[in-house]
Amino acid sequence: MATFSYFLLFAILALASWQAIASDPSPLQDFCVADNSSRVLVNGFVCKDPKDVKAEDFFLAAKLDMPRDTKTNKVGSNVTLINVMRIPGLNTLGISLARIDYAPLGENPPHTHPRATEILAVLEGTLYVGFVTSNPDNKLLLKVLNKGDVYVFPEGLIHFQFNPNPYKPAVAIAALSSQNPGANTIANAVFGSKPAISDDVLAKAFEVERKTVDWLQAQFWADNQN
DSSP: OHHHHHHHHHHHHHHHHTGGGOSSOOOSSSOOOBOTTOOOOOSSOOBOOGGGOOGGGGOOOOOTTSOOOOOSSTTOEEEEEEOTTTOGGGTTTOOEEEEEEEOTTOEEEEEEOTTOOEEEEEEESOEEEEEEOOTTTOOEEEEEEOTTOEEEEOTTOEEEEEOOOSSOOEEEEEEESSSSOOOEEHHHHHHSOSSOOOHHHHHHHHTOOHHHHHHHHTSOOOOOBO
8 A cells, every 4th residue: 555655646746747848738727627518619628617616626536546357358457547537627737647457468558649648657566568669760669667667658659568477467557748648559440440441451551461451350459448
């Protein structure tokens, strides 16, 4: 419990320090609590009248100290994201938080956050992590993280985490520099899009036969985001 509290404090401090460089626009007032009942469409959420704002707008009993179920998908991980959809008070503040649980040999598969840089701290276990730089180099930067270690994934770059231990789970906490960082899992987007991308396109892109693409598109691409 003490270890979890320490790293949760670390994540909160990291989030606070990122406000000045967050990818979201800086707020022009103390807060802009999201008004989820408004039908007005803006880049983000319409502000609730400050007179109607309550402490509960900034609170969530998220139970982030409790383990999550990692058996609900084939990749063996569970991402519990705390963003503006969960806490309306995060609107315009450029921050969010996630707990990530990994089963033995589980992974958070290659994905991107189109609107956020991520800083990840390992609470329990070991993680094999990395990210890939953009074209033309596509350099893979890898690291093995142990309990207490921290790693940064730059905004928009493909990255992943894998638990190499076949017997023990792992847990991490991540801070992200957006109220709504988004997640684009590469396999899901490429082979699980709706409607499907033409197998001619993917066969040429990946230099494989069309039947291989058809087989991949026929798979169930699970979402580990909660």
